[in-house]
Amino acid sequence: MQGTAQPTSQPTAYTPTDRTVPTRSAERASYDRELVHAILDEACVCHLGFVRDGRPVVLPTLFARVGERLYVHGSTGSRPLRTTGGEEQGLAVCLTVTHVDALVLARSAFHHSVNYRSVVVHGTAHDVTDPGEKTAALEALVDHVVPGRAADSRPPNKKELAATAVIRLDLGEVSAKLRTGGVNDEPEDLGLPHWAGVVPLRKGYEAPVADAALAPGTEVPDYLAGR
């Protein structure tokens, strides 16, 4: 199908900018859209940075991705948005997600490292005010933690919707950075008597622990049992 026009599809990569080209280890950077999405979707917590009174603030917060847009939960979002000059202006943010995959133990102290995958998103966040978008964003936040869960829980009522702030951030200025693979020692160090290799971190989930007040007969749902 080479040459077939696909006018509605996204480019396969984000466009690098001054802010998203790293000053070091540039060979570890990637702008691949699918890779960025996968790194984002695997995390349920991001670190959201913003500026208050001229100084940086970095807070962990729940988030979700819907296509090319991220939604960040307002538990912490309430604070950044109160610092803005209003919805139209928005809030300059940097949203970062990191997975540590393994410790890398080299023979030399200098080459110790970790294998990781991270995504950094620069942009301007806006309060979500449209009721339909807000409802969809809250569903996405629940489904981002456990896919399939939003449909198996009581939806928010008006009071809860009003008590929840959600901000959105479009994926435009985005980069991933990764270290993978093994030890990268100097050739002259290979004969040293120190153990070298990688130590992978454990991933995944333990068995679900049911709430003591669970209604009798309520089984662990398939979307959890399968994890």
Place this chain on the structure above:
Amino acid sequence: MQGTAQPTSQPTAYTPTDRTVPTRSAERASYDRELVHAILDEACVCHLGFVRDGRPVVLPTLFARVGERLYVHGSTGSRPLRTTGGEEQGLAVCLTVTHVDALVLARSAFHHSVNYRSVVVHGTAHDVTDPGEKTAALEALVDHVVPGRAADSRPPNKKELAATAVIRLDLGEVSAKLRTGGVNDEPEDLGLPHWAGVVPLRKGYEAPVADAALAPGTEVPDYLAGR
């Protein structure tokens, strides 16, 4: 020993400030020094926030704690420090560490949450220029990833020391924030047919994977085998 003066010991808690008292869920905040240290020491990667051209930047980076001081590795530190007006002035930073411990699945979408432990440190970072402090900081960075490892690796040589930047950040304006425990549903939702409970994340490490070029007879060291 009540009433015994301990003039040389640290206070058991950090002093809250405007920046470290959360605007929401203040009951989850803690300023306990031992708790803060434990949360920091369990992580090998932090998220370092700083301001560049008036906008926030948040980068993941290796760090270590030595007493009441944090050291951050210069692989990413090189960028923030180049934005400062010099060593004396320092760089305003916010350093944040987060552990996600469990997913919390409530019967209502609204009460979905995660159990987590986080620490946020506000302060001014400075380049480490003293050779002795820098050497000690680099050892701490290696030992922070795997305790005992610094003594079992080749120390950095002059060239490697010169190629590595380290910045320091004193623990002064610090807070922890935690969510622990189970589901927090509304009383009227307890009879709903949705499963509720917590799903703990797996923690720890998989078996070490040795480098293919390991010198014959090199065993996995005790400090790794015991993890």
